[in-house]
Every structure is written in C-alpha cells, then in structure tokens.
Amino acid sequence: MSALPVWRRVRDALVLLWLVVSLTFLLVRLAPGDPATMLVPPNASAAETARLRHEFGLDAPLAVQYARWLGDVLTGNLGASFSTGEPVTRVLARAAPISLGLGAASLALTFLIGVPIGMLQAARRGRAADRALTVLTTAVFAMPSFWIALALVAAFTYGAAMVGFPAWLRLPAFGIHTPGADLHGWDELRDVAWHAILPVGILAAIGAAGLARYTRSSVADVLGQDFVRTARAKGASAGRVFGRHVLATVLPALVVLLALSLPGLVAGSVFVEAVFAWPGMGRAMLLAISARDYPVVMASALAYAAAVIAANLAADLVLPLLDPRRRGA
C-alpha cells in the first residue's frame, strides 16, 4: 500500500467517495416513503402531489434522477431543501460548525486525558491502580452518551435543587445560548463555552475511556520489546523511557487514530445534540431523514463520507513522516 504514489491514492479516494454516495443514493431512493406526500396537506388532490413530484424531479426514472444529482454535485450545486426551500449549503453551513466545534473540542480533550491514563495503566499493569482504571474506563465506555447526558441534566436540575449547588456550579443543561440574552463578541463566546461544558465533557469522557483502553494495550506491547529493556539497562530514567522510546513508538498509531476518530466523533454527537438541543449536523440530518428531505440527507451523507475518506487519506500520507519504518517501503 505505502508504495503507491500520492496521485493514485487520491484517485482511489475519489473513486471510493463516488461509490459511497452512489450507494447512499440507492439506499435512500429505494426506501419506501414519498417526500411529496409528506409535504402536501392531507386533503391535497393527487394532481397536487404529482405536481410537487414533478417539481422535485421525483417522477423521472431513477437513473435519470441519479445522473441529474451527480451532475449537480459535480458542478457544486447541492440543491435546495424539500421542506424549507432553503439552499442545502446554507443548512449545512449553519449546522456543521456546531458539530465540528463540539467534535474538535472533545477530541482534543480525549487525547489529553486518554493517552496519559492509558500510559499510566500500562506502566502499572496488573496492579490495583491499573485494575481500578480498567473497570472505570470500560464502564465509561459502556455508557450511552444520551444516558450520561440525562444523568447530568438530572444532577444539574433535580440534584442542584435538592443539594443546593453554589452559583458557579449551576451549569446550563439545555441549549447553546442563554435564552433571551442578546450577547455579542467575547460575551457570546463565553456564553457558548459555558453551555458547551456538559456536552463536550460527555463526549470527551467517552472518547478518553476508549482511547485509554487502546493506549494501554499498545503501550503494554511496546514495554515488552527488546529496545525498551535495552534503554532501561542503559540506565535511562522512567521518564525518558516513556517520553522518548515508548511514545515515539505508539505515536504514529495514535495519530492515525486521531485522524480516523474525528468523523466518528462528529457523528457520535447526534445523541448529545438531541438531549441538549444543539442545532448541529446530527439534528439536521435526523430531521431531514424523517422528513424524506433527500437533498439534505444526501448532502450530509456526502459530507460525512468525504470527511472519513479525507481523514483516511491524510493518515495514510502523514504516517511515513512520523514513522521511519514506513519510509521508502
């Protein structure tokens, strides 16, 4: 794989993207349910429904619809939402930054928390601290994000009232802005950050638990290697062994994981967005799917798939820079 020139990998990625969106197109269009019947009032005549179907181009054969859609996408036209008439690009431009911000903040925290915990566990493997952390990380990894979200909402409403939390601990449990407040600039940012503590914290906790599980096992593998024993025998301190030798060995894998987990994290925020009422990609897509709003569904699927494939490609291209073993293979 690694011997392939860059242009071939980019070409392969584009072919894969085309395959993904074509599959999605088929999947969405072959499903039962007609968007036109969902948009017209219940007492509308058959003629009205037919007119709407014609307007959306849904009366054409599937192959023609597919060709039209693909042509539009290639010329940069993602179409307009069936339900609101708004251009799809504007719907996505409004929703994507919210999910991306949520994802990026929690991903950064995931790595800052998860990697040290995993390394600590590997260094103390089999001892009480490792066992306790194994149970903790596996338990957090087993928690559905929406359940944690509800538990925290309960804690900051029901619990806060019962116990009497101090004012600085009364975190907002719903929404992205303080309702009714007209804030700008710095104050608005601080308000959003304040509202983001719970959602970001949940995604980061789950992500960090999973990453710690992964880091523990890969670091433990490295610790068993000969070069680590050599480093120790030479009298290298534990800090140097970990910082220089172990981290350098597991870093490439972690970078790949970082690249690969961003799209999943963005998708994973669907539930957190649902509970905290954040108007991100997850909510936009969920609404679009249930309304059979094909242009929005297809555009979000395209965005997700492009993100996954781009992340894969980036990981592939960056890996040789980090890992001398993969150079010039």
Add this chain to the structure above:
Amino acid sequence: MTSAPMAGRAAAPPRGRPRSRDPLTLAALALLLGMAGAVVVVPMLARENPLAIGDVLTLRYVAPLSRDAHGTFHLLGTDRFGRDLFVRMMLAGRISLAVGVVGSGAAAALGTALGAAAAWAGGAVDRILMAFTDALLAIPRLILLLVCATLWRPGLATVVVVLIATGWMSVARMTRAEVLGVRAHPYVDAARALGASGTRVLWRHAVPNALGPAIVAAALGVGNAILLESGLSFLGLGVQPPEPSWGNMIAGGREAIVTAPWVALAPGLALIVTVLACTLLGDWLRDRLAGEAAGLLGDRA
C-alpha cells in the same frame, strides 16, 4: 522473541496474575449470567402485566424502594403510566440482550462468509466485494444505521436487520486477510493433495483456522450492538413502545428527568452493567485468542 538468559528478570510486563484466574473476568461472567437469569425469571414472577396500564394517576412516578397507594412494593419505583420499573426493565433486558447477541453474531457470521468468499474466489469477485466493503466502512456506522432505520419502518426486526447490515464489514476484512494467510500454509496444500474439493478445503480447513478474530469481534460487538440498539430506540427509531427496550425506556423517562429522574436513569444502569460485562469478557477472549480484532474508537451511542 526474547533471548533466553535475560528473559527471566528484565522482561518486566508479565507482572499480573495469570489471566485465567482474573477476578475481573469472573465477576463479569457472573454479572452477565445473573442478568441473563434475571431477565428470564423476573417477568415470569411479576404479578401484574408489565405492559398493562392501570390506575395511572395514583400509581405513576412512585419513588424507588417505596410502596404505592395500593400497598405494592416497587424496588425501582414506577414509570409515567404507573408500571413497575424493575419488571419492565428485566422484560426490556430480554429484547436488548437478544438483539445484541443476534445482531452481533449474525453480522460476524455474514462478515466471515463474505470475507472468506472474497479471499477464496479472488479476482473480480474479491475486488468488487472489497470495494463494496470499503464504501460501507467509509460512512460512519451510526449515520448508516440512522438512514436505514428511519427510512424503513422502525421496529424490532428492522433494528436487527440494520445492525447486521452495518456490522459485517470489518469482520469481512479481517477474515479475508486471515484466509489469505491460511491459504499459504502447507496443510492446505496437503488437503488439496488428498483430493479435497475447493469448497471443502475452504470450509473445513481455511475458515476454522481464520475464525479467531471473527469470534473476538462478535464477542466485543455484543456490547456495541446493545448500545446501538438502545441509541436507535432512544431516538424513537428502534424498538417501539409499548414493547420495552432499555433505550426506549430511557427515552420514556426523559420528560420527567427533572421531577422523577429514576425513570430514565434506572434502565441505563442495567444497560451499562451488561455492556461492561460483555466488553470485559470480550477483552478476556481477545487476550486468550491473541487475535488482533480491534473495534476501538468505532461508532457508538
């Protein structure tokens, strides 16, 4: 791997006790067996029908560990329709556990079959199957699940089918790699030389030897499948009420999260304990089989 004289002292890692007597794994096994037993037995012992709605106004939102107006004791309280939460939770456990086991097991079986077929057939079949696999892998599983579950009629059957349809790809990739590796072994040539047919060699020799990672993936996938089912049911796209599942019970308690938080939170505890036990057992199995099946930061609820 390590040279003999130094290995005794310097190879630090095997400090832990032997894995086979791991108390954590035993505890996980006990928890899972206990949960499986409870979900079978508890609903059978219940005096009232856990789906029936009775005297809602007097019975709803009874707190855990207390008696309702009729003097009936409720271990975990009651929900918004006055139904006993514990009994419903165990009934939901039947569905959630079954969905998890069937969804993950069947996905692994499908993945094994397709992966083995691709490796064995080679050529165009292999390339088409693997392109299809990669294409499906390139959509986050959660998004794929949402699209499928919403577009088709939501319900128990849809959830299982969709879990299988979106869960087989990584197993197929692993099995393909394993079978390709196995093909190079002399015993495959030996079986061929003894006159075994191609399919016989595949199913009797190649696949059984390539099965380790698929088994690990199936075991680790049970917890993930339960989580995904609960996620879909939470969003109203999975198991439909009045049939209880842990996910739709959590969703059902959501509106009362401020006044009666136990209704939403209790079913989650059963779910977490079950998924935790499944994952610990899957980890143990992976260590035992030393496969490199890795479902690490994948999509989850």
